Amino acid sequence: xxxxxxxxxxxxxxxxxxxxxxxxxxxxxxxxxxxxxxxxxxxxxxxxxxxxxxxxxxxxxxxxxxxxxxxxxxxxxxxxxxxxxxxxxxxxxxxxxxxxxxxxxxxxxxxxxxxxxxxxxxxxxxxxxxxxxxxxxxxxxxxxxxxxxxxxxxxxxxxxxxxxxxxxxxxxxxxxxxxxxxxxxxxxxxxxxxxxxxxxxxxxxxxxxxxxxxxxxxxxxxxxxxxxxxxxxxxxxxxxxxxxxxxxxxxxxxxxxxxxxxxxxxxxxxxxxxxxxxxxxxxxxxxxxxxxxxxxxxxxxxxxxxxxxxxxxxxxxxxxxxxxxxxxxxxxxxxxxxxxxxxxxxxxxxxxxxxxxxxxxxxxxxxxxxxxxxxxxxxxxxxxxxxxxxxxxxxxxxxxxxxxxxxxxxxxxxxxxxxxxxx
Numbered sequence: 001x002x003x004x005x006x007x008x009x010x011x012x013x014x015x016x017x018x019x020x021x022x023x024x025x026x027x028x029x030x031x032x033x034x035x036x037x038x039x040x041x042x043x044x045x046x047x048x049x050x051x052x053x054x055x056x057x058x059x060x061x062x063x064x065x066x067x068x069x070x071x072x073x074x075x076x077x078x079x080x081x082x083x084x085x086x087x088x089x090x091x092x093x094x095x096x097x098x099x100x101x102x103x104x105x106x107x108x109x110x111x112x113x114x115x116x117x118x119x120x121x122x123x124x125x126x127x128x129x130x131x132x133x134x135x136x137x138x139x140x141x142x143x144x145x146x147x148x149x150x151x152x153x154x155x156x157x158x159x160x161x162x163x164x165x166x167x168x169x170x171x172x173x174x175x176x177x178x179x180x181x182x183x184x185x186x187x188x189x190x191x192x193x194x195x196x197x198x199x200x201x202x203x204x205x206x207x208x209x210x211x212x213x214x215x216x217x218x219x220x221x222x223x224x225x226x227x228x229x230x231x232x233x234x235x236x237x238x239x240x241x242x243x244x245x246x247x248x249x250x251x252x253x254x255x256x257x258x259x260x261x262x263x264x265x266x267x268x269x270x271x272x273x274x275x276x277x278x279x280x281x282x283x284x285x286x287x288x289x290x291x292x293x294x295x296x297x298x299x300x301x302x303x304x305x306x307x308x309x310x311x312x313x314x315x316x317x318x319x320x321x322x323x324x325x326x327x328x329x330x331x332x333x334x335x336x337x338x339x340x341x342x343x344x345x346x347x348x349x350x351x352x353x354x355x356x357x358x359x360x361x362x363x364x365x366x367x368x369x370x371x372x373x374x375x376x377x378x379x380x381x382x383x384x385x386x387x388x389x390x391x392x393x394x395x396x397x398x399x400x401x402x403x404x405x406x407x408x409x410x411x412x413x414x415x416x417x418x419x420x421x422x423x
Contacts, residue, residue: 001107001135001163003105003107005164007069007071008069010103014064015065015066016066017054017068019037019070019071021070021076022072023079029079030050030053034053049082051086054086065101066099067101067102067103068101069105070102070103070105071105072105072106073104074111074112074119084123085123087123087126088122091126108202109132112130135161136163136167138153138162138322141153141156141157144167145167147172148172150421152176154311154315154318155311157274158274158278158314159274160274166194166275169191180299184278184279185295185299185303187290187293194279202247203247208232209240209243210284211229211232212226212230212241213276213284214280214285216269217271217278217279217280218281221253221268221269222265222268222269223238223269248272249273249276250269250271250272251269252268253268253270253341255340255342258342258388263345263387264344264345265343270313274314308369308399312365312366315397315399316341316348319350319351319363320339320351322397323336323351323361324336327353332361332393337354337355339351339353340352342383347383349362349383349384349387350364350365351363351395360392361393363394364394364395365396365397366396366399366400367399368398371398371403372396372398372400372401373403373405374405374406377396393416394413394414394415395415395416396410396416397423398420399420402417402419
């Protein structure tokens with residue numbers, strides 16, 4: 001997520017010690033830390049300790065605050081009590097008040113949110129605050145890839161999400177197909193096995209999670225769909241989904257209240273992480289073909305055929321962000337405070353905004369390779385009727401532009417049409 005790069009940038013011109021903790025015994029962890037921190041400690045000395053290591057580092061810069069960055073600090077906690085004791089002692093010493101700062105970093109969202117306080121015990125009382133780094137927004141993604149066309153940036157974000165460490169692998173010099181082939185489908189693809197490695201580090205019972213995630217990635221978002229495909233009990237599925245939600249991998253989605261109840265999809269779950277969703281949709285179910293060296297066939301017959309369908313949901317998220325931003329900047333006719341989506345059995349309304357007076361904005365997002373036609377506009381109108389939504393403003397986004405019949409209808413009904421290059 002870029003936590004290490006951010007911390008290293010912060011300490012660039014400060015007296016600081018950076019240490020990346022590993023899965024080691026406490027003795028070995030301490031030996032490694034002292035070596036990398038450049039302090040003189042003898043392993044056979046009775047005073048050899050975390051406290052002495054940190055204190056010596058502080059004494060090297062008596063006039064300045066010393067920053068200790070402990071990366072993946074969960075390994076320090078699990079290796080023994082020494083780090084916690086030193087941390088508490090340093091924080092309580094009056095002469096060190098204002099002289100010491102700890103940045104404790106962890107990649108494990110699950111551990112930080114569910115186990116950190118218990119594992120740290122009384123030492124947790126000395127934590128002054130928490131910062132949870134979020135993925136790049138799409139606006140930030142545009143800054144990350146300034147040379148790429150808008151549509152290619154949407155593909156990059158839709159496939160990899162907003163995680164800086166994954167986006168570093170995407171090449172601005174290659175097209176979407178070549179990036180997918182190079183990163184996911186080739187035998188030595190840099191991201192071909194990363195999803196499995198990550199999940200193994202965070203979850204037990206991986207076969208069960210694989211089954212659930214593959215089901216969700218295929219577009220089966222309802223609990224009954226997961227039950228029908230996996231055969232797991234609903235209670236078991238609920239526990240697994242809860243764990244995946246804690247890891248920010250899955251989210252439960254709800255329809256915005258519009259007054260229509262009969263045609264709404266309820267109890268839906270989707271994969272929140274774009275990279276994992278892409279991996280479970282195209283790599284995981286085709287691993288045998290990929291192992292046989294059939295990556296070209298997998299791309300042409302499976303990925304290429306379905307990619308725009310996969311990207312539609314990601315494109316809708318980009319349009320959702322765009323509409324909220326335009327509202328916040330005062331670029332719309334009204335200020336909309338409440339935002340949501342409507343998930344119906346016949347289709348979805350991608351963006352709904354409401355202001356305090358009850359005025360409603362609606363937006364639809366079309367990610368097809370052909371210009372949008374009149375039949376699709378009629379479908380959108382029908383979805384609004386089914387949802388019971390009377391829109392004061394309508395926006396339609398289209399990857400490939402609009403047919404002439406749409407342009408005429410839009411001019412007559414004052415529908416706002418937004419092409420890809422206008423986004």
